[in-house]
Amino acid sequence: MKRSFGSGLLIWALLICVFSLPVTAQQIPIDEVTKITVEGNNYVSDFEILNSVQTTVGDQTNQDALRADMQSVYDMGYFSDVNIVFENYQGGLNVIFEVVENPVLKEIKISGNEGLYSRTEILNVLDLDLDTVLNVKKMNQNLKKLQSKMQDDGYILARYHDVNISEAGVLDIQITPGRLDSIEVSGNTKTEDKVVLREMPIEPGDIINIKKIQKGYQRLLRLQYFENINPELERVDSEQNLARLVINLTEGKTGKLNFGGGYSSTDGWIGFIDVSEKNLFGKGQRVGVRWQFGDSTTYSLNFYEPYLWDTDFSFGISVYDKESERTTSDDQDYTKKSRGGSISIGHPLPKDWRTSLRYKAEHVEEYWDDTEETISDDNLRSLTLSFSRDTSDNPFNPRHGTINNLSVEYAGGFLGGGMEFTKFNLDSRRYFPGFKNHALAVRMKLGLSDPREPLAGEEYDLGGSDSLRGYQQSDFDDEIPNNDLLLFNIEYRIPFNDSFTGVIFTDAGNVWDDSDKISLSDLYVGYGLGVRMNTPVGQLRLDYGWDEDNEGRLHFSIGNTF
Structure with missing residues (x-):
């Protein structure tokens, strides 16, 4: 025979039985309590039971008090039944608590x-x-x-x-446990179902976990294919505890034709035409063509397949041709030309990490503008192994989570090319909620290189809108080889409305020719104010930064700093 404690009510249902039993066959006799004993207990001691009883020897019997004592004994949890009987003892009454112990747990x-x-x-x-x-x-x-x-x-x-x-x-x-019966995708007219389903880390038959569904929601949000994403759970079988997941979608525009112009503190006066499609033929592939002209001219074409042949491997390819005009710290103008391309393969890792391997081939040439004398002319062949993890809650304005990128680039050696070096790069970002809908964003960027030959155009850049604001790149060019870099950025972001966000920032960084010279006391500091404006061509960024001499500089660019 088994005792069943049910689901939810458990043993408390037995209380009804206790209150329905009379304390004696008749009513409680009124007399002095001359003794209190326990019967029926084999494992739970008399002392432990009587310690929960308030009635003592010498008291007059009281119906309410004895019922409360019986309840206290029962509430100890060791007994399936408790009763009280009486017998005469030395001119009074012996109050006997009769108990039935629960089974011994084996x-x-x-x-x-x-x-x-x-x-x-x-x-x-x-x-x-x-x-x-x-x-x-x-x-x-x-x-x-x-x-x-x-x-x-x-x-x-x-x-x-x-x-x-x-x-x-x-x-x-x-x-x-509650399992997933099926997943239904609704509202997608262009995007294939499999493109949506592959982003969900849960499948039919799995135990339902709301955290996995939320993670899938974040992945779909980062795709930027949909204006609205609304996952819902619907019960389909209460007996078997099964539910169906319905992903309701409203598709957005994934193709863009952007054009515009402006002034970038890095590239000077620029104009651009950018044609891109983030969801090619509804298959989740990305393709883009960009033409940038002005002080910096760039032609680029890139393609990315996130699930190569429906596997977990990603594939990317890009080709580019870039020419930019630059100025040294002593006001000498020179031109840098880069032409090349890359192929990359990626794969997910546990704990939301992802790894990729990229092969890059590039021809780099630098020459003085006035004499056209060649400064450097070399070929780069490199392999880059990267590890990345993104747990941020929003691809545009994150307030929670982290973004971490770690990479090692090896050039030269068995790969060929004239440049030989090993680069180690770390870019770590963290986001915290601020007052109301404000956000605090923090970044640390570290770059270390071991050049076996001069880097010849592969040095680290510092200064400008994307790194150390209040300074420009020419402040750090040509004084020393920029083999190593350390940079810190802090931004406090204050949204005014859906279109405008204000920013207060502080940056600190420097470059060195040897990693042994890296020191926190040797950092240049910049600080300032900025504004972000959301437009049809993307987010425009305007920052005004001051350097350590309180000299101000305006920075213009596109997209968040980090």
Whole structure:
């Protein structure tokens, strides 16, 4: 025979039985209590039981007090039944608490927890000792803790289904975790279903976890294919605890034709025409063509396939031709030409990390504008191994999460080319919520290189709108080889409305020719104010920064700094 404690009510249902029993066959006799004893207990001591009783020897019997004592004994959790009887004793009454102990716990069986928690994890939460009388009160409390843990961990449909204890002391706990019956995609007229489904880290048959659904939502949001994404869970079978996930979508524009112009502190006066498609033929592929002209001229073509042949591997290819006019710190003008391309293969890693391997081939030439004398003329062949992780909550204005990128680039050697170096790059960003809808953004960027030959145009750039504001690149050119870089950026972002955001920033950084010389006390500091404006061609950025001599400089660019 098994005792069943049900789902939710558990042993408390037995209280009804306790209150329905008379304390005696007739009414309570009124007399002095001359003795208090316990009968029926084999494992729980008299002392422990009587310690919960308020009535003492010498008291007059009182119906309400004795009922309260009986309830207190029952609430200890060790007994399936409690009663009170009386017998004459030394001119008064012996009050006898008759108890029926719960079975001695010999074994705990758990079923339905596969894919949810290990047996050890559940036992740790239940915290029940074998070879002792089952304490139902403690069991109920810890079952509630287990239910809370499942909810907190994202298993929103999981519950313990049935709890039984046999006369032999075998406790049987059945758990129903709640599984996904199916996934339905609705509202997509261009994007293929598989493009949506592959971003969801949950499949039919899996245990439903709201955190996985939220992660899939974030992935779909980062695609920037949809104006609205609304995932919903619908119950399809209460008995089997099954639900269906419906992803309701409103598709947005994924193709863009942007053109415009302006002044960039890095590239001078520029104009551009940018044609791109983020969701080519609804298959999730990206393609883009860009022409930038002015003081800097660039032609580029790129293509990216995030799931090559429906596998987890990504593939990217790009070609470019860039020519930019630059000025040294002593006002000498020179031109840098770069022509090349790259091919990359990527693959996801655990814990939201991703790795990629890129092969790059480039021809770099630099010459003086006045004499056309060649400064450098070399070929670059390199392999770059990268690791990245993005847990930010918004691709445009994040207020939570981190973005981390770590890469190692090897050039020369067996790859050929005239440049030989190894570069180590770290770019780490973190976002914090500020007052109301404000945000605090922090970045650290570290670059280290081991040049076996002069870097010849592959040095680190510092100064300008994307790094150390209040300075320009020519402030750090040609004095020393910029083999190593350390940069810190802090921004406090204040949205005024959907179109404008104000920024308060502080930057600190420097470049060195040797990593042994890197020092926090050797950093240049810039600070200032900025504004971001959302436009049809993207986010325009205008910053005004001051250097350490309080000389101001205006910076203009497109997109967030970081």
